[in-house]
Amino acid sequence: MSEALKQPGEWVDLYADDLFSYALKFIPNRETAQNLVQETFLAALKSRESFAGKSTPKTWFIGILKNKIADHLRAKYREVPVSQLIDDDQHIDGFFDSQNGHLAQEPKAWTFNPEVLTENKEFWRTYEDCLKHLPSRTAQAFNLKEMENLDTQEICKVLAMTPTNLWVALHRARLSLRECLEKKWFNA
Amino acid sequence: MIEKLTDHLPHISCREATKLISDSMERRLSLKEVILLKIHLGVCELCRRFKKQIKSLRILMRSYSPEKENVLPETWKNDLRKLLNEQP
Numbered sequence A: 001m002s003e004a005l006k007q008p009g010e011w012v013d014l015y016a017d018d019l020f021s022y023a024l025k026f027i028p029n030r031e032t033a034q035n036l037v038q039e040t041f042l043a044a045l046k047s048r049e050s051f052a053g054k055s056t057p058k059t060w061f062i063g064i065l066k067n068k069i070a071d072h073l074r075a076k077y078r079e080v081p082v083s084q085l086i087d088d089d090q091h092i093d094g095f096f097d098s099q100n101g102h103l104a105q106e107p108k109a110w111t112f113n114p115e116v117l118t119e120n121k122e123f124w125r126t127y128e129d130c131l132k133h134l135p136s137r138t139a140q141a142f143n144l145k146e147m148e149n150l151d152t153q154e155i156c157k158v159l160a161m162t163p164t165n166l167w168v169a170l171h172r173a174r175l176s177l178r179e180c181l182e183k184k185w186f187n188a
Numbered sequence B: 001m002i003e004k005l006t007d008h009l010p011h012i013s014c015r016e017a018t019k020l021i022s023d024s025m026e027r028r029l030s031l032k033e034v035i036l037l038k039i040h041l042g043v044c045e046l047c048r049r050f051k052k053q054i055k056s057l058r059i060l061m062r063s064y065s066p067e068k069e070n071v072l073p074e075t076w077k078n079d080l081r082k083l084l085n086e087q088p
């Protein structure tokens, strides 16, 4: 067994906070995130013989955690009827005028100072409200991409989507959010 | 009557153009897609504004860091430490 994993009691101090931060990106509920970290350590304990030392222990723990998160989210999203892939794609039509093919809500020029706006709590509350118009997985995909800056591969793995699904979801989110924010903030 | 040059170029709808704008933020577009999008953006102000807006959205989102309390409670850590040490 790798030297690095010999003292399970030390894992908590070395890795727990990092694993917890990672889990919180996907799971807003702190208690659930804590449970997943705990499950990760217990699973690691059982399978530490298989750790070959090819990656760092932290990367290895994160890998186990990713699977735990994916299992958790898959169970949660199983209730979503049909596939959200089809759902996202169908909703995209609704943002366009069926007569002339243009965006139904004409985009206006937005004027704002990014540094000021990003500090504005009211704006982020409006953003959260706008996010509620989207199905949770679509909203989550958007946040992981734009806020957490995770790459396509990582998001696809955890949300169990293909890249094509993800790009459709992101597009739908953008169409919806830009329309909502324009109405409720930039042009309000 | 003078025909516009753009009348002879292949064109895509706003639905397709906005998808390409969105995709261009996620992947490299093919040369054909780049050209089709350029032609569309040349004649469609709404899609140009859409592009600006979703880029603004990205800038805003990337600079936003909501305060998250990421530290685990000490008591919880203690319990977990104990649990891990007790496992056979």
Ligand SMILES: [Zn+2]
Pocket (backbone or CB within 6 Å): B013, B014, B017, B040, B044, B045, B046, B047
């Ligand atoms: Zn257009």
